[in-house]
Amino acid sequence: MWKCSVVVGVVLLLASIPLASQSPTFGVGRPPTPEDFRELATAIAPDGTGLPEGSGTVAAGREVFAAQCARCHGQKAEGDIGPILVGGQGTLRTPKPLKTVGSFWPYATTLWDYINRAMPFDKPGLLKSSEVYAAAAYILNLNGIIGEADVMDAKTLPKIRMPNRDGFVSDPRPDVGPKAKKPN
Amino acid sequence: MKNSKRPSRRQLLKMGAAAVGGGLLAQPKALAAESPGKLGIPLGPYGERSPYEKAVRWRRDTKTPETGSSFSPLQDSVGTLTPSSLHYERHHAGIPFIDPAQHRLVIHGMVDRPLSLAVADIKRLPSITRIMVLECGGNSGSEWTAITGPDVQRSYGLVSCSEWTGVSLSLLLKEVGVKPDASWVIAEGADACRMERSVPLAKALDDALIAYGQNGEALRPAQGYPLRLLLPGWEGNTNVKWLHSLKLTDQAYMARDETAKYSDLMPDGKARIFTYRMEAKSVITFPSGGQKLPGTGLYELTGLAWSGSGRIERVEITTDGGKSWVAAKLHEPRLPIAFTRFRLPWRFDGREAVIASRATDETGYVQPTREELIAVRGTNSGYHFNGMKFWKIQTDGTVRNVEV
Incomplete structure (x- = not known):
């Protein structure tokens, strides 16, 4: 019986390895498994590609924020151990620019992506998809970008036009010296 | 022995020299008997520098010790290579502890044959070794608003130079077969914050490396053990450490660390994005x-x-x-x-x-x-x-x- 189960195990093991699995020239590696992908954060494109199911309201986000974020970012996202997340709109061309989600970040999708992959700072990956939508909704609402009744999900989040959406230009370097390019 | 009034070996040698100078004969045999030699310490498995050498990195205080940067002591450097133990560091969520036998690099997205590679797989491939500088995009950042750096370490120390060994990324991309519409590679690290950067496919195909070696041994944990991305000449942050994912896409993903951070805010309020190259x-x-x-x-x-x-x-x-x-x-x-x-x-x-x-x-x-x-x-x-x-x-x- 013991021998039999070993044989069955070996057969199952071999069956689980696809034959045409390795790289064509050097014959290394195998197709990625679901376990491999579990280690990776979900990368979110600015057009929303990658956003999962689920949704979050501003009200739900207020609770998520109080429980998971306020400890570092302050009750009203005014900043403490973690950076300030609100305000600063209109300051980017002043001597003291305040770069926040509201004043600087060009895409709302980045907010979902970053909260999901990196927050809370000491427990990244803790929040469920809907909690990430909710936290994003609350921060966007604090910045006056969405209304109290707005709901964030895979459809609504990419459609948000962030205040600084057009605030980025390409790199014109070299920008000093005789070969300097003219800024765009 | 310490309180002995007998002259030390050094004193005797001096006396001997004086005697020779005075035209008298020295007596080396008698001197040797007076003060026998002393054995050094035994051989060791992994070397350490002399305890007289004190050069160390300097770390700017941060509210959270897992994020921050440590500056290389350039003032104490000789030659052109930075010892791995003095290489500058910049971490955003601490240094992960990774068992290389469990680590995999997944290449996926817009490719014909998605591939999951063990570290051993990558080490089997033809390797490249090159000496290359790595500089943090924020090096000397304090110099913008005021000349604040009192010494070269704290003002210019987020730069180091190592010999790196790894595999050409273009070779790996040939193995997976990049689809014609792909134009970007989204790199992700296995640190707690899953550091993410968008890399133009052209750079990935040009001279990018997947490195596993640094200065003749494995990468140090602080430098991305067991695998890191190296993009020659580009700001440190794009050289994603603890690399575990490369996703081929048709767009930049506008990650937090390429929009909110590492972009250059100009006086007109616009910010330059994707300013990758570190100039002379x-x-x-x-x-x-x-x-x-x-x-x-x-x-x-x-x-x-x-x-x-x-x-x-x-x-x-x-x-x-x-x-x-x-x-x-x-x-x-x-x-x-x-x-x-x-x-x-x-x-x-x-x-x-x-x-x-x-x-x-x-x-x-x-x-x-x-x-x-x-x-x-x-x-x-x-x-x-x-x-x-x-x-x-x-x-x-x-x-x-x-x-x-």
Whole structure:
């Protein structure tokens, strides 16, 4: 019986390895498994590609924020151990620019992506998809970008036009010296 | 023995020398019997430097010790390679503890054959070794708003140079078969924050490396063990450490660390995005801020120059605050995108001197002054500062940071 189960195990093991699995020239590696992908954060494109199911309201986000974020970012996202997340709109061309989600970040999708992959700072990956939508909704609402009744999900989040959406230009370097390019 | 009134071996040797000088014969056999030699410590499995050597990284205090940067002690450096243990660090969520046997690199997205590679798989592939500088995009960032760095370590120390070994990323991309519409590679690290950067496919196909070796051994954990991305000449942050994912896409993903961070805010309120390349830069490491010349006389001014655009062609040094410049001698070999050490003999005559270096790379780009940079970029861009650094040697030989 013991021998039999070993044989069955070996057969199952071999069956689980696809034959045409390795790289064509050097014959290394195998197709990625679901376990491999579990280690990776979900990368979110600015057009929303990658956003999962689920949704979050501003009200739900207020609770998520109080429980998971306020400890570092302050009750009203005014900043403490973690950076300030609100305000600063209109300051980017002043001597003291305040770069926040509201004043600087060009895409709302980045907010979902970053909260999901990196927050809370000491427990990244803790929040469920809907909690990430909710936290994003609350921060966007604090910045006056969405209304109290707005709901964030895979459809609504990419459609948000962030205040600084057009605030980025390409790199014109070299920008000093005789070969300097003219800024765009 | 310590309180013995017998003369020490050194004293006896001196006496012997005096005796020889006086025309008398020394008696070495008797001396040896007086003071037998002492054995050194046994051989060890992994080397350590002499306890007399004290150079260490300097870490700026942060509210959370897992995020922050530690600066390489350039003032103590010799030659052109940075010891792995003194390589600058910049982490955003601590250094992960990774078992290389469990680590995998997944290449997926817009490819014909998604692939999951073990570290051993990557080590089986044809390898490349190159000496290459790595500089944090925020190196010398404090120099934008004020000349605040009192010494070369704290002002220019987020740069290091290592010999790296790994596999060409273009080779791996051939193995997976990149789909024709793909134009970007989204790289992700296995640290707690899953560091994410978008890399243009052209760079990935050009000279990018997946490195597993540094200075003749495995990468240090702080440098991405067991695998990291290396993008020659590009800001440190894009050289994603603990690399575990490369996703081929048709767009940049606008990650937090390429939009909210590592973008350069200009005076008009617009921010430059994807300013990847670190331009030519140099700094005098001796004499530099915090050091003291012990007296007048002949010294060798020395320092380091590098460029993310290629080889260093020329380094000039001023000792009169920028009025006149002389070419320094460059150590060979001058490798592209690597530290090049320069030197210039100089006599300190006890009069105040203001010294600086400026580098020119193979593209003809000349390292600018801080004022030239600020004239174009203002003082709020934060990243990519490559201006000259001036040191003032005071009449008593002390060296300090100075604004010119």
